Each structure stands twice: as structure tokens, then as C-alpha cells.
Amino acid sequence: HTIGDIGVDGALYSVMEFTGEAMHELDMDGRFTMANMAIEAGAKTGLFHVDEKTRRYVAEHANKSFTAYEADPDAAYARVIQYDVGKIEPQVAFPNIPSNVRPVSQAGEVKLDQVMIGGCTNGRLGDLRTAARILEGRQVYPDVRCVIIPGSQRVYLEALKEKLLETFVKAGAAVSTPTCGPCAGQHMGVLASGERGLATTNRNFVGRMGSPEAEVYLASPAVAAASAVLGKIASPEEVMS
Incomplete structure (x- = not known):
């Protein structure tokens, strides 16, 4: 905001x-x-x-x-x-700059190919707990890849002990070892041409997460988890209500 x-x-x-x-x-x-x-x-x-x-x-x-x-x-x-x-309601940054922000209620019908939750910006234990509360007992949308990346090995182990990773796997998400990965367009979730990805990371510049023809949106772990369930940018209330 x-x-x-x-x-x-x-x-x-x-x-x-x-x-x-x-x-x-x-x-x-x-x-x-x-x-x-x-x-x-x-x-x-x-x-x-x-x-x-x-x-x-x-x-x-x-x-x-x-x-x-x-x-x-x-x-x-x-x-x-x-x-x-x-x-202030939950916010979403649209391509291709973090300042291109609008409330999630004004996002419209933005269908997604991938949701990434974690990284250095929102990959701490509290972030994963938030995402797990929304994903628990639910399934990632069939057409969406959901990638979970704990922010550190310590967070990974704590999330493992709390069975948060089990919740993610049961929901259909893929859990990665801590890494910059897709945030820097390297691996474990690189976007292809024409794909749309929503991430809890800090930057959404052209080509940041893969192809220059891909679109990157930024949001909180709660919005990201809800969006993974519905297959489009969505608020947590749409899933939890």
C-alpha cells in the first residue's frame, strides 16, 4: 500500500x-x-x-x-x-512494478498459472502458518502450480515440526528447500511465456521470474494461498467464508 x-x-x-x-x-x-x-x-x-x-x-x-x-x-x-x-484491505501489485498496486477487491478476474509462497520477503514461520490455515482441508486449483519455499533451513525445520509442510503437500503444493529459486528466475517455478504468476516476493519486473512475456503479481501469503485455491487472484475471505 x-x-x-x-x-x-x-x-x-x-x-x-x-x-x-x-x-x-x-x-x-x-x-x-x-x-x-x-x-x-x-x-x-x-x-x-x-x-x-x-x-x-x-x-x-x-x-x-x-x-x-x-x-x-x-x-x-x-x-x-x-x-x-x-x-486498508489486502493489496496486490500488478505487473511490472511494485508500485502498480490496487486493492484485491479491484483485481478483477486474473487467472493464474502459478502461486509462489515464501522467499526472503514472506517465508518466515508466521507466513507459512497463515498460508497453511487457508490451505488446510482444501486443494490447490487443478490448473495452478503452488510452490512453497521456506525462508531458511530453520524455518523449514520448524514448519516440519508443526506439520505445516504436510498441510501443503496434502493440498497439492510442492515444497522446496529454501532458495531464491523462482523469485530470481532461476529454478523451481520459472514462468513460461504467457504465464501468470502470483508471488509473495518483493519484485515483479519484466522477466524477473522467467520469460519476459510472463506476468508477475505480488501479494501477501494470505492472498496467495486463497488465490492458489481459487485459481485466480482472490481475497482470503472468498475462501474462508
């Missing part, structure tokens, strides 16, 4: 700082996704306030001490943008 608002150069050579009530409630997986996508707005990095969630995460995952930096109380910002997230 933000990139659709400010554009892929809206934060050029800047640092994006995400604050507010919604950001405080956001879990670490969601924060990592937003920080990752800050680069797609042209920013150098994306930052969040260091709160108790952050400190717990670092304590669980790091064995070194760290220093927390905060913005000065009187810090001057180049630009401040406020959003009421309660009024």
Missing part, C-alpha cells in the same frame, strides 16, 4: 521509519517484511522502534550484545505520512 502511494522512488536515498499503534501490534515477521520492502521504495533501509518484542526476538536468536538506537525526541523528518490501516 505504501509503495503504491509514494512510488518506487518515494523514499530514494532515505531511511523509512515505521511507527504507530499498528506497528506496535505487528509481530516480528510482519516487521521484517515491511523493512525488506522499504528497499522497493528506494530507501536505504526500514526501521522499527525497539520494543519488548524486538528485545525478546534478539535474545532468542542472537548470542551477542546489541545497542538500541532511537530517534531523537525532536527529530525532524523529511516527510511524515499517516495511514488508517483499519481502512
Whole structure:
């Protein structure tokens, strides 16, 4: 949504700082996704306030001490943008740039050949849990390839222990070892000419996931999982209701 608002150069050579009530409630997986996508707005990095969630995460995952930096109380910002997230529905980035965004309710009838869930942007355990909740007890649409790529070996093992991978396989998805794979147009889901793919990755440039004649759409794990079930771009509500 933000990139659709400010554009892929809206934060050029800047640092994006995400604050507010919604950001405080956001879990670490969601924060990592937003920080990752800050680069797609042209920013150098994306930052969040260091709160108790952050400190717990670092304590669980790091064995070194760290220093927390905060913005000065009187810090001057180049630009401040406020959003009421309660009024924002799931978004989809259409080809061929991450800023070509529209609400999923305005996507229309976009039939898909492939759905990729995972990668560095949305391949953490929370993302896979979200996708599994939607795919559990359901089947991937017959004409769609659904590829699941955990973001790391650690996530892969945790998803295995929670039987999330079993849910994906039973739904008809293919589970890959952690890899950049189709996101970089290398393997495990490269799009052919004329195909349409929806991915939870960060970029949808021409030729990014394979053929220059393919179309790449970007969305969240929830939208991606729902779309895999219905064979077209769809909201989670269409599947879960």
C-alpha cells in the first residue's frame, strides 16, 4: 500500500521509519517484511522502534550484545505520512512494478498459472502458518502450480515440526528447500511465456521470474494461498467464508 502511494522512488536515498499503534501490534515477521520492502521504495533501509518484542526476538536468536538506537525526541523528518490501516484491505501489485498496486477487491478476474509462497520477503514461520490455515482441508486449483519455499533451513525445520509442510503437500503444493529459486528466475517455478504468476516476493519486473512475456503479481501469503485455491487472484475471505 505504501509503495503504491509514494512510488518506487518515494523514499530514494532515505531511511523509512515505521511507527504507530499498528506497528506496535505487528509481530516480528510482519516487521521484517515491511523493512525488506522499504528497499522497493528506494530507501536505504526500514526501521522499527525497539520494543519488548524486538528485545525478546534478539535474545532468542542472537548470542551477542546489541545497542538500541532511537530517534531523537525532536527529530525532524523529511516527510511524515499517516495511514488508517483499519481502512486498508489486502493489496496486490500488478505487473511490472511494485508500485502498480490496487486493492484485491479491484483485481478483477486474473487467472493464474502459478502461486509462489515464501522467499526472503514472506517465508518466515508466521507466513507459512497463515498460508497453511487457508490451505488446510482444501486443494490447490487443478490448473495452478503452488510452490512453497521456506525462508531458511530453520524455518523449514520448524514448519516440519508443526506439520505445516504436510498441510501443503496434502493440498497439492510442492515444497522446496529454501532458495531464491523462482523469485530470481532461476529454478523451481520459472514462468513460461504467457504465464501468470502470483508471488509473495518483493519484485515483479519484466522477466524477473522467467520469460519476459510472463506476468508477475505480488501479494501477501494470505492472498496467495486463497488465490492458489481459487485459481485466480482472490481475497482470503472468498475462501474462508
